Amino acid sequence: MALLSVKNLNISFGADAQNTVEKVSFEVNRGEILALVGESGCGKSISCLSLTSLLPTPPAHVQVDAIEFYPEQNPIDLSKISTRKLRKIRGGGIAYIFQEPSVSLNPVFRIGNQIAEVLALHRPEVTDRRSEVIELLKSVGIPAPESRIDAFPHELSGGMQQRVMIAMALAGNPKLLVADEPTTALDVTIQAQILELIDQLRRSRNMAVILVTHNLGIVARLANQVAVMYAGNIVEYANSTELFEHPTHPYTQALLQAVPRLGEESKRLSTIPGHVPSPGNFAPGCRFFDRCERKNQLSVAGQERCRTELPKSTQVSESHTVCCFCASNPQKILKK
Numbered sequence: 504m505a506l507l508s509v510k511n512l513n514i515s516f517g518a519d520a521q522n523t524v525e526k527v528s529f530e531v532n533r534g535e536i537l538a539l540v541g542e543s544g545c546g547k548s549i550s551c552l553s554l555t556s557l558l559p560t561p562p563a564h565v566q567v568d569a570i571e572f573y574p575e576q577n578p579i580d581l582s583k584i585s586t587r588k589l590r591k592i593r594g595g596g597i598a599y600i601f602q603e604p605s606v607s608l609n610p611v612f613r614i615g616n617q618i619a620e621v622l623a624l625h626r627p628e629v630t631d632r633r634s635e636v637i638e639l640l641k642s643v644g645i646p647a648p649e650s651r652i653d654a655f656p657h658e659l660s661g662g663m664q665q666r667v668m669i670a671m672a673l674a675g676n677p678k679l680l681v682a683d684e685p686t687t688a689l690d691v692t693i694q695a696q697i698l699e700l701i702d703q704l705r706r707s708r709n710m711a712v713i714l715v716t717h718n719l720g721i722v723a724r725l726a727n728q729v730a731v732m733y734a735g736n737i738v739e740y741a742n743s744t745e746l747f748e749h750p751t752h753p754y755t756q757a758l759l760q761a762v763p764r765l766g767e768e769s770k771r772l773s774t775i776p777g778h779v780p781s782p783g784n785f786a787p788g789c790r791f792f793d794r795c796e797r798k799n800q801l802s803v804a805g806q807e808r809c810r811t812e813l814p815k816s817t818q819v820s821e822s823h824t825v826c827c828f829c830a831s832n833p834q835k836i837l838k839k
Contacts, residue, residue, distance in 0.1 A: 504532060504533055504573075505530045505531065505532055505533075505571075505573060506531050506532060506533045506572070506573050506574075506678055506679055506711045507530065507531040507554070507570070507571070507572050507573070507597075507679055507711070508529075508530045508531075508569070508570075508571040508573075508578075509527065509528055509529050509530070509550075509554070509567065509569075509570050509571075510528050510567065510568040510569045510570075510571070511526055511527075511528055511567060511568040512524060512526075512527040512528070512550060512553065512565070512566075512567045512570075513525050513526065513527075513565070513566045513567065514546070514549055514550070514553055514558070514563060514564070514565050514566075514735075515563070515564045515782075516562045516563055516564070516782070517562060517564075518564070520564075520782065520783060521782060521783050521785055522735060522782075523546055523549065523735050523782040524546040524549060524550055524553075524735040525735050525736055526736065527546070527550055527732075527735070527736070527737050528737070529728075529730050529737065529740065530728075531679060531711045531712075531713055531728075532711065532727070532728070533678075533709065533711055534705070534706075534709040534710065534711060535711055535712075535727040535728065536702070536705065536711070536712045536713075536714055536725050536726045536727050536728070537711075537712070537713050537714070537726065537727070537728045537729070537730065538714045538715075538716060538721075538722040538725070538726035538728070538729045538730070538743070539551070539713060539714070539715045539716070539730050539732060540716060540717060540719065540722055540729060540730070540731050540732065540758070541717065541731060541732035541733055542717060542733070542779050543717065544779055544781075545732045545733055545734055545735065545779065546732055546734075546735040547683075547715045547732055548683050548684075548715060549563075550732075551599075551681045551683060551713060551715060553565050553567070553570075554570055554581060554597060554681070555581060555589060555592055555593045555597055556581070556586075556589055557593075557599075565582075567582050569582060569583075570582045572592065572596060572597070572679075574596050574678050579592070591625070594621055594624060594625050594672075594674075594675040594677065595624075595625040595675040595676070595677065596675075596677055596678055596679065597677055597678070597679045597680075597681060598672035598673070598675055598677035598679070598680050598681070599672065599680075599681045599682075599683065600665070600668050600669055600672050600680065600681070600682045600683065600685045600701075601668070601683050601685075602683055602684045602685065602687045602688060603687075603688055604656075604661065604664035604665045604667065604668045604688075605656065605657075605661065605664055605688075607668055608656040608664060608667065608668065609656070610655065610656055610657060611655075612655075613652070613653050613654065613655055614651070614652065614654055614655070614656060614659070614667045615633065615636050615652035615653060617667075617671060618636045618639060618640075618667070618670055618671050618674050619632045619633070619636055621671055621674035621675050622635060622636070622674050622675075624675070625674070625675035625676070626674070626675065626676065633652065635674075636648075636652055636670075636674075637649055637652055639670040639673060639674055640652060640666075640667070640670055642670070642673070642704070643666040643667075643669045643670045643673070643700060643704075644666060644696075644700060645663060645666050645667070645670070651663075661688055661689055661693070662689055662693035662696065662697065665685060665686075665689065665693075665697055666697070666700070668685075669685075669697075669700065669701065669704070673704065673708075676708075677710065678710065678711065679710070679711045679712070679713065680701070680704075680705070680710055680711070680712045680713070681712075681713045681715070682701055682712060682713065682714050682715065683715045684715050684716055684717075685697060685698075685701070686698060698721060698724075698725060701714075702725055714726060719758060719759065719762050720762070722743065723743065723747055726743045727742060727743060728740070728741070728742055728743065729741060729742070729743050729746045731746075731752065731754065731755050731758070733754050733779070733790060733791055734779055734780055734785060734790035734791070735782070735785070735790070736790060736813075736826060737826070738752045738754055738755070738791065738825065738826045738827070739751060739752040739754075739755045739823075739824070739825045739826070740816075740823070740824045740825075741819075741820075741822060741823035741824070742822045742823070745820065745822060745823050746823070747759070749819070749823070751819055751823070751825045751827065751830050752791075752825050752826070752827050752830070753791065753795050753796065753797045753827065753829070754775075754791050754794075754795075757773070757775045757794075757796075758775075760773040761773045761774060761775065775794055776794055776796075777793055777794040778794075780793070786810060787810075787811055787812075787813070788808070788809055788810045788811045788812050788813055788814075789809045789810070789812075789813065789814055789826075789827070789828070792806075792809050792810055795809075797829055801829070805828070808828060809828055812828075813826075814826040814827050814828050817830050
């Protein structure tokens with residue numbers, strides 16, 4: 504059952520600017536992980552920030568048909584409620600973990616006070632906040648929480664700071680956790696620990712997660728659903744198993760081919776030629792056209808269509824959609 508449903512999200516910066524994010528739609532089911540995958544700058548983070556109106560407007564201009572959130576049986580359209588009601592959703596219904604915990608934590612306040620502030624806002628019924636904060640720190644694996652509660656952020660390692668951020672996000676008992684590349688600034692060993700912690704908490708709390716990442720290894724291990732983004736569009740959407748077994752969009756295939764594999768150290772890594780176009784320079788048609796190797800197999804008329812017409816979502820299977828004119832025969836594409 505869907506917990507969050509986003510319908511036709513468009514984001515631009517500037518009055519007459521071209522959309523940076525265009526016609527983005529996705530759903531997050533209760534207790535599941537949706538991974539938003541794509542290169543840096545493709546619109547993953549701003550799409551997530553727009554869910555609870557965290558983008559400053561102006562310069563951002565957000566248009567969306569609906570952002571339906573189902574904390575209970577009846578949906579709440581987050582794009583149409585008042586700022587006062589939205590403040591209750593932020594942290595209480597939808598919580599965020601960002602890339603840089605050292606930037607997100609206030610350096611002049613003790614971590615216990617920062618977590619307790621979330622309790623005061625979203626769970627005022629909690630009377631013994633210190634004990635609750637200690638339990639939260641314990642739940643995210645921070646050793647000696649009774650003493651760590653009085654520490655300042657700079658007294659903790661990067662991994663411990665990120666655990667504090669997770670505890671702060673959990674303090675409001677959210678239904679949805681948005682993890683925006685939560686392991687970017689951490690070493691490989693700590694990355695694995697943080698991701699395992701998020702997945703463990705997701706299962707124990709039946710909490711949904713939107714995981715923003717460009718690491719396909721993480722996606723394969725954790726995600727239930729995957730949305731592949733390129734230049735502000737979702738180009739492929741499928742459950743994790745089907746996406747990895749039957750990637751259909753040329754961009755998804757290129758991403759998977761670029762993943763290093765054990766036993767193939769002597770082979771040259773596959774790369775995607777060119778670079779992501781910047782907003783304002785998007786082509787009127789398929790935004791991946793200039794980098795797409797499959798276009799050389801098309802007729803002149805086929806190339807012209809790709810260049811001038813934006814592909815619409817095509818159903819590949821019951822749980823798999825793709826935006827590509829070449830996707831009418833997925834088996835042929837896969838044999839390429």
